[in-house]
Amino acid sequence: MSDLEALVIARRLRVPVDAPAGAAPGWGEAAARQLDAALLTAGFTCSPALLGRLSHLPGEAVLDLGVRVLAAVRTLAGDHVLHNAYFVDFPRNVPDTLEFWAGLLRQALLDPVTAERARPEIVDLLDFPAYGRYQHTYADLLAAHAELVPLASDRVTVLELGGSLEAETRALFLSMAGSEAPLAEEDLAALRLLAASCADEPERIPVRENRAVLNEARLAAGRPPLVDTVTDVLRLACALSGGDVTLATPTRFRSFRRAERRALLRALDAVATPAKLGDVPRHRERWKRLGERLHPHEYPLLPRAAQVFEVARGTREAPSLDSRVEAALADGRPAEAVTLLANAPGALLRRLDHLLRLSPSARDVLDAAARAAAHASGRVLLSLREHVQNRLSPAPGRVFTNRHGRAFTTPDSRPPLDREVLAHALALLDEEITRRLPDPGELIVDPDMLGVALPLSGKAVAPGLGMLPRGSISPVDGELLRFFVHWRQAERRTDYDLSALMLDDSYGDEIHVSWTNYSSGFARYSGDLTEAPEGASEFVDIRLAAATRSIIIPQVHVYAGEPFDEAAEAFFGYMTRNDEQRGLPFEPRTVRMKSDLRGSGRVALPLAFLRDGDGAWRVKWLHLYLKGYPDFNQVEGNRVTASLLVRSIVEREYLTVRYLADRLRAKGSSAAHTTYLGPAAPAELPEGARVVTPATLHELIPA
Template identity: 30%
Template structure:
């Protein structure tokens, strides 16, 4: 297998080719002029071999296009392709574990090894017999740590670092000897579940056109983009965006954070202000839009989690932003400003609203209300008084400007238990109404509950898809008492806040009516989309969760929504891995890959980490690397034998990555982790096998502890958690945080298994039922069932029947070509221009269909 080494870090943007390779599975080549030659055909065969070793295949069209390149162009294209794939898989790094013969040579007694290391550290002397074995002439210092190591007690052919401190040593140190060869892996290894067939996207002009299509897709997303999509957005803007011709810019960008980033990109070139300033002004619809824009221009995050020091605002932009604020209702502007008062007071210092009060009086009025500006007899005060008189909602109280605050009115009504008084107020903000639905229903008596549900029928028509689905999932579980509540607070890290659920359950009649209204709205929106004849839905998608809180999702090889559960093939070994590389900022950094074992009751019964290299034969650690200097970095692995773990009473395995010395992941030059699913014994094949990598994700947050997944040993499933854990101090280890890990694992698995989060599979069924005449469900056993919508059957009844035994027919052979498909793998017949979601696209030709991501499936339900 060819390994391409690059100097990329997790903080480096992907190239345009890598972006399109990930989203479309397409490869773009220079204009083809050469006839196929023997050398080109041989080169393509070698490239194909390298790709198979990484879990990728070439389509016939791409293979033919590659053979038509001259040898120089082929070498360049092949090198670029392998570099992008290796970076995505993590195989562009050196992955040498502490024990190079892992898992075979991992010691069985970690404590005994620790005692030997301590004795050697404290008592070993130069030019003296070894304190452990008594042998003369075998003790030598290793470089650069200078620890005295006995070459008889510690095998230099197996160790890759100092046996005493486990830190990296010089590659030419005499202690290190050539590693014993590993058993060659079988050439009949299975291809990974995430297997993808790469297609030919066309020439470089086609690449630019496709980049424009991907840009349009991201701009249409209603929610916050994931970090990876955010980075890709900037790449696509640089390629497909044009500041002089804004025909590509949509009239409305529904994602507020996305809008701020796009507007900031437009303003990056001051020479284009003539074209961009009018577009920026037209796009601003709230005061918070202005604040987000100023934050992004100052190098901050559009989510307003942390507010940076604002940079100077050029005078033309200052006037444009004040003009935009002046065109809004000052009551709403002030209300928005009071959500971030400190930030707005600093922003106002850059905008100078009072300097332009005569031109933009309503903008100045809003800032005056925020600052509780004391009116006097000067010119500014007279201007503000005039603007206040023209605003019917504005009052002058004790010489200051006062504007009514909607939020305080709502909170007062709810605090007094006056739900019927609160309903018309909250209904003014449809999204807020749906978010507060549970709270209002808890406070409401029967009459007030009727008022809430009546208002809900109108509010849902304007709520965002994410808010709608979140409320639907939460309400449908509220007729039963819960043990805990899980919140995912907005922030830069994916944290889960868990509290005891002290809410009284809602009545079944209320939850049923509420769920009916919310589900009916989902079906109504879906029915407004283009109708199709045949839709295919994979039942295996039931374990995949509709995406939420995407702004904190890890950059990953497979875009798997948080909370999703996937099966692990029987008889396979699961290998967890982590790789990191220190930076000048981080200094010496020790990451620790760990596996915590729990029984059915979530009691901690075992650990596999640097304190215990083996948990019987069920979990085996590769050794604790305690430093990761550039350019090699360091890697750790844990092998999990699920059959052996089950025999030992283990029900759940929680994978974790701790920063032992409390260095934030974001300070590292490179840090990522992942999971391989191996169909061969652990001692065969390379330690890091790119072909067997099923998931790889970056560690780039400010956190010091990551909890990416939990494995259900009995059910043979892996649930993707993708959360971080708050830790303090240093010397982190599983046994010190076992209670918190158990609480996190139990609460999150309970949340996602309860139905409180909408599954992508059921969302697919609703959309298929509303849009198609025939729905085919492919079951996990390989069979398929057909459901046909009756002439008088409404979408809700049809959706309830899909997946039930009340099928209309069994499907023999391959299903007919689908115009709409929601698939686990892209392995069914698709009509031209079909809309397709596939967790693993496999052989889907993205040039012939519209490939959707999970967020796109949700965004399709945006209110019209």
């Protein structure tokens, strides 16, 4: 399978079909139905249009395509590996923790070699031959479990018929490149692959990181880069060096070819106006290193490019807008700060809360915000709208999250803002957002979509199956909830531990299941695996009806070895099923969500499961990582931090599809087209309808 074909299937759930339709089905119809049956075992199925198109292809072509499609969707659901469990009968016959350890100790003492090595004052579980390693084969696991009984409530994800691979690749590229929200690291890598094969470009490229990736492709094709700030040139240099275009981590610049040096310096000379030189000090050290590679002194006809490096070295003054604003605020001159920010609408709106707290005239600040709103990006308006609505009531704490999902909380010490001021700010934001939204025509919204949070940033959300933005809420159906983690170490022994922290409504009275506590009434742990040269899986089983706690927080801890972003493979997900279904510990058609684990923290908090007052369960998406300790992380050591973080996310009011749907309805329309917002497109939509799913929700964020 080509990388492009796999990308289209995984990101859009569309199967590119290049071959022309034939007149006679031949045995392609039988091959198509065989493929559909194989897809069902992984929780996928062909749409009628896709099944009909495949039926008219040669059978050999259907088989070849089917192998590639099946591989892509199995990887998407986590079914591309064998998920063994430490206890062969899991979730049945899981022993008591201390009883299990005592049995290992008795067994070890009967072994002369182990008994001689053991130290009576220290009991190390890793010294026991039977601990932390599979004691049975995957075939033994298969034999120990009854076959899964399929139910209508199992997940069935529909694969739609796509156009040619070229057309599907182009559509995916334009959608990602023109995204109003920053992309995740994996999506930036996908965008780089797409950019190398697509000549077209979107009309707008609002996100600077995306622009850097496209500029790399433009330079390779001999076209000038698209830049309008000096930082755009710095990002492009990072892209050419295989570095971080987000500028979050330092890049080791390579030696550039003469043509590349000339192109970079020409681009720099074109944008290095006195007003824009103020951006240089923010990345002073990077500019110094880049200057050593570009040799600007060799290009006397590009004097403004040389000035950039003079500012970086400190031989030329270029105060930034931020420094001038901070100086005005520090000297008690908020009106001057507002005047300075008038030429930077986005910066003014991002500081609105601070300016309202410092300014003696809230009316003047709001008037400036109204003027700025007409020129700021739609994402800034939506982000500010979410911020302002959360200032209406006191928050238990403030959550700060970086681009890698690393999070921490602080008490909210900000003084409250006047409710009339907040109401005025909300009204002007609602008016501007509504004005920018497209004409929806006839608007149809699936109720399951209303709780999905708007993707104002996708940086901390790794792509995967059933993924939603942070803050989204979706229902949980089924009697059993089962978490799973799978990892495979790259070079050294790596031990990940799956755990679950369970709290009451007040985020206290905690209990847990983990490798130190295999069972806690309604929850059960599958057993501890301490190395994964060929891959290892752990599970936690929750009986929701018997749950004595209302908040369940699954966690993945790096106990020892490689962090998430260094392991050969690491992913987390959850399944739901009913008790009578039985089946293996891992059944792909019951997987509701699966995504890769990656992040700079050593404790992952992907989700939180919450029980409503009526007994129904919901899942709220977190996408958080805690820093943790270098080694030996476990649920007992971070329960306070985890509960504070989760509470801050759960009690925060996120801007969701419900808000946009209300704005679209308020806009009104007399157009004849249809806009559908839902988890997937239904078959009965009229031709030409615009379909917005979670995968394409970023396309609805106004420019």
